[in-house]
Amino acid sequence: KNKAYDLLNKSLDIDSDLLESKLILAKSYLHSRDSNGINACKDLLKEAEKMGNNKILAETLRLLGHNSLFKRDFHSGITYFERSLLISNEINDKKNIADSLCHLAWSYAYADVRNHHKVIKFFEKGYSIFKELNDFDALVGTCLDLGYSYMHINGDLEKSLEYYTLSNTISIEQNQKNLGLICGSLGLGTYYTYTGDFIKGDNYLEQSIDISNK
Numbered sequence: 001k002n003k004a005y006d007l008l009n010k011s012l013d014i015d016s017d018l019l020e021s022k023l024i025l026a027k028s029y030l031h032s033r034d035s036n037g038i039n040a041c042k043d044l045l046k047e048a049e050k051m052g053n054n055k056i057l058a059e060t061l062r063l064l065g066h067n068s069l070f071k072r073d074f075h076s077g078i079t080y081f082e083r084s085l086l087i088s089n090e091i092n093d094k095k096n097i098a099d100s101l102c103h104l105a106w107s108y109a110y111a112d113v114r115n116h117h118k119v120i121k122f123f124e125k126g127y128s129i130f131k132e133l134n135d136f137d138a139l140v141g142t143c144l145d146l147g148y149s150y151m152h153i154n155g156d157l158e159k160s161l162e163y164y165t166l167s168n169t170i171s172i173e174q175n176q177k178n179l180g181l182i183c184g185s186l187g188l189g190t191y192y193t194y195t196g197d198f199i200k201g202d203n204y205l206e207q208s209i210d211i212s213n214k
Contacts, residue, residue, distance in 0.1 A: 019056045020056070022043075023063075025040060026040040026044055026060065030063065030066075037067070038064075038067070041063060041064050041067075044056065044060050045060050048060060054087050054090065055091060055093055055096070058083075058084045058088045058091070058096050058100075059084070061081075061083045062081060062096060062099060062100055062103065064080045065077045065079075065080030065100075066103060068080060069110075074110050075111060077107045078104065078108070078111070081103045081107060082104065084096065084100045085097060085100040085101065085104065088100055094129050094132070094133060095135070098126040098130050098135075099126070101126040104118075104122055105126070105149075106145070109153065119149050119153055120149050120153065123145050123149060124146065126138075126142050127143070127146065130142055136170055139167075140167050140171050140184060141167075143163045143164070143167035143187075144164065144184075146159075146163040147160045147161070147163035148160075148190075150163060151191065157191075161191055164184075164187040164188050164191045167184045167187050168184030168185060168188055169184075170184070171184035172184070183208075185208035185211065186208040188201075188204040189206075189207075189208060190205075192204060193205070
């Protein structure tokens with residue numbers, strides 16, 4: 001961990017305007033719960049705004065939103081994600097648009113009952129963009145999100161199964177032997193257990209465990 005930080009800091013010493021390196025460093029801090037993470041992000045926001053680098057600005061806002069979501073500070077998360085989404089739309093950064101939409105959807109699902117009607121709408125918008133970008137990892141995750149949301153928010157079990165199955169299918173087609181297949185099987189296991197087909201549910205959950213152990 002410290003060695004990675006040292007290398008990133010050396011790259012910043014070479015050129016203080018390497019905003020991408022600073023963004024990676026900020027992510028590393030936050031992902032490892034380092035107390036420097038928030039300050040690194042705030043400094044990066046100021047620098048990106050000063051330099052007019054809206055891509056870095058939007059990505060940093062989304063990073064702060066994700067950190068707020070992790071801390072269950074959903075209302076701060078929503079503020080960061082909405083700002084990130086606004087900037088991403090202005091520069092047509094499709095990847096960040098989709099990511100911000102999906103993170104907003106989760107924030108609304110957890111914290112803002114008034115906006116529950118937006119959850120599936122935002123996930124489906126994100127799904128469409130990820131599909132356009134051929135981002136299969138993100139597609140698997142978003143299908144799982146939609147499967148969960150249709151089940152627990154809309155109570156639409158048919159649509160829930162459709163998305164859980166699609167998640168698993170994409171994982172198999174893309175030969176995702178790690179997280180994708182684990183999550184695909186886990187989603188179907190969750191669905192069948194929830195609907196009372198415990199044998200089928202257990203089979204998929206066991207598949208998920210077997211894949212994770214390989």
